[in-house]
Amino acid sequence: MSRSAVASVAISFAVFVAVWKLIVLVGGYPLFILPPPEVVAERFVRAWADGLMTPHALTTLQEIALGFAVGAGAGLVIGYGLARSALVERLVSPYIVAAQATPILALAPLLALWFGPGLASKVVICALIVFFPIAVSTMVGIRSVDAGLLEMARSFRATRRQVLLTLEIPAALPSILGGMRVGVTLAVVGAIVGEWAGAREGLGLLVNLARGSLFDIPLMFATLVTIALLGIALYLVVVVLERRLVGVR
Amino acid sequence: MTSAGRLIATDVSVAFQVPRSAPVEALEGFSLSVERGEVVAIIGPNGCGKSTFLRVAAGLLAPQRGSVTLDDRPIVGPDPRVGLVFQEPRLLPWRSVGENITYPLELAGWPHERRDERLAALLDLVGLSESARARPSQLSGGMRQRAAIARALALEPEVLLLDEPFSALDALTRERFNLELLELWERTGTTIVIVTHSIPEAILLADRVVVMTPRPGRVAAIVPILAPRPRSLELLDGAIVSRAAAEIRAHLEPTGEAA
Numbered sequence: 001m002s003r004s005a006v007a008s009v010a011i012s013f014a015v016f017v018a019v020w021k022l023i024v025l026v027g028g029y030p031l032f033i034l035p036p037p038e039v040v041a042e043r044f045v046r047a048w049a050d051g052l053m054t055p056h057a058l059t060t061l062q063e064i065a066l067g068f069a070v071g072a073g074a075g076l077v078i079g080y081g082l083a084r085s086a087l088v089e090r091l092v093s094p095y096i097v098a099a100q101a102t103p104i105l106a107l108a109p110l111l112a113l114w115f116g117p118g119l120a121s122k123v124v125i126c127a128l129i130v131f132f133p134i135a136v137s138t139m140v141g142i143r144s145v146d147a148g149l150l151e152m153a154r155s156f157r158a159t160r161r162q163v164l165l166t167l168e169i170p171a172a173l174p175s176i177l178g179g180m181r182v183g184v185t186l187a188v189v190g191a192i193v194g195e196w197a198g199a200r201e202g203l204g205l206l207v208n209l210a211r212g213s214l215f216d217i218p219l220m221f222a223t224l225v226t227i228a229l230l231g232i233a234l235y236l237v238v239v240v241l242e243r244r245l246v247g248v249r
Numbered sequence: 250m251t252s253a254g255r256l257i258a259t260d261v262s263v264a265f266q267v268p269r270s271a272p273v274e275a276l277e278g279f280s281l282s283v284e285r286g287e288v289v290a291i292i293g294p295n296g297c298g299k300s301t302f303l304r305v306a307a308g309l310l311a312p313q314r315g316s317v318t319l320d321d322r323p324i325v326g327p328d329p330r331v332g333l334v335f336q337e338p339r340l341l342p343w344r345s346v347g348e349n350i351t352y353p354l355e356l357a358g359w360p361h362e363r364r365d366e367r368l369a370a371l372l373d374l375v376g377l378s379e380s381a382r383a384r385p386s387q388l389s390g391g392m393r394q395r396a397a398i399a400r401a402l403a404l405e406p407e408v409l410l411l412d413e414p415f416s417a418l419d420a421l422t423r424e425r426f427n428l429e430l431l432e433l434w435e436r437t438g439t440t441i442v443i444v445t446h447s448i449p450e451a452i453l454l455a456d457r458v459v460v461m462t463p464r465p466g467r468v469a470a471i472v473p474i475l476a477p478r479p480r481s482l483e484l485l486d487g488a489i490v491s492r493a494a495a496e497i498r499a500h501l502e503p504t505g506e507a508a
Contacts, residue, residue: 146339156353170341170343171343
């Protein structure tokens with residue numbers, strides 16, 4: 001990032017914190033409604049320093065990583081099938097749309113019941129929520145591959161596999177990575193929702209604990225900050241990947 | 250140098266199925282014989298099946314009737330003995346110019362060193378040695394089409410088929426590219442079949458100009474161009490040319506779409 005880009009990020013963050021502080025001052029809210037930024041910052045640092053946050057964050061990160069991998073993998077394969085086979089599209093797409101139209105929040109308790117309070121239920125919920133944007137972006141990307149380029153490859157006797165590797169995947173990559181940007185942030189949502197429906201550990205659980213039995217609202221805010229930072233970090237990973245893979249075009 | 254390249258089309262017919270309508274006949278009994286090392290230009294009104302014939306000859310399209318043979322072996326699918334240049338360059342935008350030119354070699358499983366050697370020769374042939382690492386988007390339209398020609402020549406085909414390759418270029422650039430193509434032909438000895446809309450282009454390049462009828466396309470006339478080689482642009486002002494041009498135009502007359 002250039003110096004001016006860093007500066008503009010710093011300024012926007014400063015404004016955000018200042019507005020937050022101002023709202024607390026003007027509104028005169030008590031600590032358990034809206035704690036001021038410095039209290040949340042202090043609680044955030046303490047929670048990481050005394051080791052409270054780390055295991056929860058690692059659990060959630062693991063759920064996201066596995067769920068994203070499973071959901072994205074399935075999305076890529078099914079998305080390709082949707083793009084290249086009218087039969088697959090006709091048979092599969094109603095279920096995909098129906099699954100997407102059902103709020104994940106409504107499905108989460110059921111999935112928790114089926115897959116238990118451990119890792120499996122969160123991976124399934126993450127995978128479900130990640131699947132749709134990546135399947136759709138893959139389908140759109142593969143369909144948009146120029147027919148002229150496909151004919152060109154055929155004229156040089158490219159095999160099915162060669163067409164996939166040297167033409168379809170590179171051509172669809174910008175679209176697929178766009179889907180991954182959406183998917184990775186949704187994966188964070190999926191993990192938290194999954195933990196709410198029943199968990200032994202994780203940032204979603206910690207939010208509930210902090211609000212409920214611990215009644216430590218600054219900790220709840222510190223956990224929300226952690227979740228947000230996790231989302232931003234994962235998003236940036238995809239952006240960097242995108243720069244590496246398609247930035248040169 | 251290639252020693253073969255005799256392309257014979259016999260009674261080729263192609264019809265395209267149109268949903269809820271009668272099939273469109275693109276080619277009907279199209280026959281043509283191109284000698285090895287010959288340059289033949291095909292000219293005809295829009296939609297007369299010129300490009301369809303090139304697709305059949307390149308093995309991209311199977312005719313309903315008839316066949317195309319190259320040195321007595323039939324073309325039954327995309328064939329390494331045939332190089333096809335499309336109307337648009339059709340380069341892969343995420344690859345460098347060099348990687349685009351060696352794409353057919355990569356698909357054919359050539360090892361890296363051999364590809365690099367061949368690339369150097371091809372770049373030299375089409376005058377793109379300075380641009381091997383550039384992206385297609387950084388080149389002019391003409392240079393992109395040169396890269397496409399180099400790619401078509403990568404596997405040393407015996408026949409080079411060109412489908413209106415210079416139609417997107419401005420008139421001056423187009424003339425220069427015609428001369429370059431002739432030079433390239435003299436250096437490689439490849440048989441060339443070029444589809445064009447331009448009578449001057451056809452005359453400048455070809456030993457014979459094939460005039461096609463409107464759809465369904467068949468051969469209306471074959472006009473020999475008796476001008477000596479090597480040819481230059483001055484040729485286009487000579488008497489041989491005006492006579493040939495008049496003859497070609499006369500055969501195109503009924504629709505008169507080509508200029």
